[in-house]
Structure formats: C-alpha cells, structure tokens
Amino acid sequence: MILSDREIKLALKRDHIRITPLPPDSAISSTSVDLTLGDEISFWNAAKPGVEPIAVYPHRAEFDVIRLLREQGTTLVLPASGFLLNPGAFVLGWTAEQICLPYTSRLAARVEGRSSLARLGVGVHVTAPTIHAGFGFTDAPGYPGTRIRLEIWNCGPLAVCLPQQMKICQLILEEVHGTPDKGYEGAFATQAPETPPRVPSAQAPRKRRRQ
Amino acid sequence: MAYVLCEVHPGLGKRDVSVAVHDVHKVRTFLHVDRDFLTRERDRVYLPVGVVSRDHGRGMALIELPQEADSGAHRLWVPLSSLLEANGAPA
Numbered sequence: 001m002i003l004s005d006r007e008i009k010l011a012l013k014r015d016h017i018r019i020t021p022l023p024p025d026s027a028i029s030s031t032s033v034d035l036t037l038g039d040e041i042s043f044w045n046a047a048k049p050g051v052e053p054i055a056v057y058p059h060r061a062e063f064d065v066i067r068l069l070r071e072q073g074t075t076l077v078l079p080a081s082g083f084l085l086n087p088g089a090f091v092l093g094w095t096a097e098q099i100c101l102p103y104t105s106r107l108a109a110r111v112e113g114r115s116s117l118a119r120l121g122v123g124v125h126v127t128a129p130t131i132h133a134g135f136g137f138t139d140a141p142g143y144p145g146t147r148i149r150l151e152i153w154n155c156g157p158l159a160v161c162l163p164q165q166m167k168i169c170q171l172i173l174e175e176v177h178g179t180p181d182k183g184y185e186g187a188f189a190t191q192a193p194e195t196p197p198r199v200p201s202a203q204a205p206r207k208r209r210r211q
Numbered sequence: 212m213a214y215v216l217c218e219v220h221p222g223l224g225k226r227d228v229s230v231a232v233h234d235v236h237k238v239r240t241f242l243h244v245d246r247d248f249l250t251r252e253r254d255r256v257y258l259p260v261g262v263v264s265r266d267h268g269r270g271m272a273l274i275e276l277p278q279e280a281d282s283g284a285h286r287l288w289v290p291l292s293s294l295l296e297a298n299g300a301p302a
Contacts, residue, residue: 040224058283064241065281066222066229075223098245103261134277138248138259139212139297146245146277147226197235197271197288 002031003107003173016105017173018136020098020144032170034114038094038147039164041083042075082163085122085154093150096165100136100145106176108133111148111169121156124169133176214250214257215274216293222246230258232280234287235271241281248277257295265291 003011005028011017019033027034047053054072057063069075069092076083085091101107109131113124128151136145150169154160162168217230218239228246231239242258250257261275263286270291279285 040226042223058281061234061238061240061282061284063282064220064229064231066227066241066243067220069223070221073223077224128279132278134261134275136248136277137212138250140250146248149243 001175005030008033008173011105011107011173016102017107018100018145023097032172034167035095035097035148035169035171036165037162037168038096039078040075041078041091041093042069042073043091044073078164082161085152085160085162087154087157087159090153093152094147095150095169098136098145098147099131100143101131101133102137103134103179106133106179108174108176110172110174112172114167114170120158120160121154122160123153124150126151126153212297213260213262214295215260215289217256217258219249219256232258232287232289233293234289240284240287242276242278244277252295267291
C-alpha cells in the first residue's frame with residue numbers, strides 16, 4: 001500500500017523514515033516526496049570510433065563497477081550552471097537527500113521519475129527503482145541514511161540542463177507486508193532458511209560452538 | 212543488526228567508497244556506499260548488514276547486504292569471524 005502525504009509526514013515525525021535534509025512541505029505531494037539532484041555526477045567515457053567496446057562481466061562475483069568507472073569514466077562536481085545532458089547521454093548521479101528506512105518501520109520505497117522530465121525524454125533509473133526496507137540503516141543513533149544512486153538518461157532530442165538541487169525524482173513509500181528476516185533474527189534465526197555452502201574443511205571451525 | 216568486515220577502496224567522489232566483502236570462499240563482492248555509512252572498530256572497517264541466519268556448526272552466517280552488490284548479489288555466506296555485533300562484540 002502506498003503511503004499518502006499524511007502518512008509520509010507521520011512516518012517522518014515518528015522517525016519511521018529519515019530524509020535529510022527534511023524536505024519542505026512543497027516537496028510532498030499526495031503520494032510521493034520530491035528529491036533533488038546532488039552535486040556529483042559520473043559518466044562513462046565515449047568509446048573511440050572504430051574501437052571495439054570493452055566487454056564487461058557483471059555476473060561475476062568480483063565485478064567492481066566503481067573501479068571500472070574510475071578507469072573508463074569521469075566524475076565531476078556539477079558546475080553552478082548545471083550539467084547539459086545531451087540526447088542519448090547516460091550519467092550516474094545522486095540524490096542530495098540522504099534516506100534511511102529502518103527495518104522495523106516495515107517501509108520500502110521506489111524512486112521514480114518526474115513527468116515534467118519524462119516529457120523531455122529524461123529518466124532517472126534503469127529498471128532498478130526499488131529501495132529495500134533497511135536502506136541506509138545502521139545502529140548509530142540519528143544516522144541520517146545514505147544517498148540514492150540515480151541512473152539518468154536522455155532519450156529525447158533536446159539537451160537538458162541538470163543543475164544542483166533541481167527536483168530530479170520522486171520517492172514513493174510503500175508498506176512491507178510482514179517484517180523482513182534480516183531485521184529480526186529472533187524466531188527464525190536458527191531455522192537455516194538456506195543450506196550453507198560447503199567450504200574446505202581447513203576453513204571450517206574445529207570446535208562446535210553452542211548457539 | 213550486525214556489521215561485516217570489509218575492504219575499502221576509493222570511490223568516485225568525496226563522499227563515496229567501494230567496499231569489498233569476503234564470502235566463505237574468500238571471493239570478494241563489491242558495493243558502492245557512502246563513506247560515513249561504514250563503522251570503524253579497532254582499525255578495521257565494517258559494513259552494516261542484516262543477519263538472516265547463523266550456522267554456528269560451520270562457522271558461517273548468511274547476511275543481507277545493505278544494497279545490491281555490483282555482482283547482483285543481495286545475500287552472502289560469510290565467516291562468523293568476520294561479523295561484529297552492534298554492541299561491538301564478535302559474533
């Protein structure tokens with residue numbers, strides 16, 4: 001079930017969700033909260049003409065996209081005048097706001113685009129809108145949460161200016177039915193929901209420990 | 212809530228880092244997180260994670276990462292010895 005503006009404000013007041021800095025009332029609509037664009041942007045460098053594109057293998061366990069971006073991309077602080085997102089461009093950005101969804105709140109979220117940008121052909125994620133319950137949560141009291149990664153693309157014919165702090169996306173909050181396992185170890189912790197992998201005996205502990 | 216030992220690698224900007232978590236096979240799984248999301252304890256750096264289950268007999272735990280890893284993984288089996296409880300005690 002999607003939270004209404006009243007429920008969103010109540011959740012913020014009760015610390016069931018943290019958004020830092022706190023969005024103004026004007027950023028909250030009937031069923032969502034507008035988030036703004038942070039100050040850093042990264043993009044993949046264009047392939048040189050006639051050069052074969054680099055093959056990547058994201059299914060492999062040690063795949064490290066950040067190292068690849070450091071080697072094959074550019075990161076910059078958005079200039080005051082904004083970043084011009086050209087037709088066909090794809091960049092990685094962040095929300096300016098930090099988000100925390102404690103497990104116990106039973107809230108998850110979706111980050112979605114804004115129709116004003118969609119009409120220009122600009123999207124803010126690539127089929128990965130889900131913000132899972134527990135996002136940005138630690139035990140540190142008052143920890144504000146973490147920023148949301150945005151995958152911003154332009155499939156329209158115009159170059160679209162993206163300045164810092166522009167309203168870039170909206171967060172839609174949803175109730176989670178039940179409490180995720182990872183939030184509560186209690187009753188189910190010892191039921192081993194998955195068969196553990198086999199490891200070489202040299203790595204296994206020699207003594208059994210009591211639970 | 213618990214924390215898992217991780218390696219820290221440079222990120223792309225001022226506030227982010229890439230972290231690697233070793234599973235029970237010593238394979239590293241990379242995630243991109245905000246630097247201040249990590250916790251430092253006795254010169255080691257730990258990533259907040261959820262613990263789904265523990266297998267004390269085999270000395271391992273199934274953890275849920277705070278977000279999808281670069282490899283697409285959400286959950287990993289890690290050695291219990293790499294976990295730290297919220298109160299700072301080893302798992």
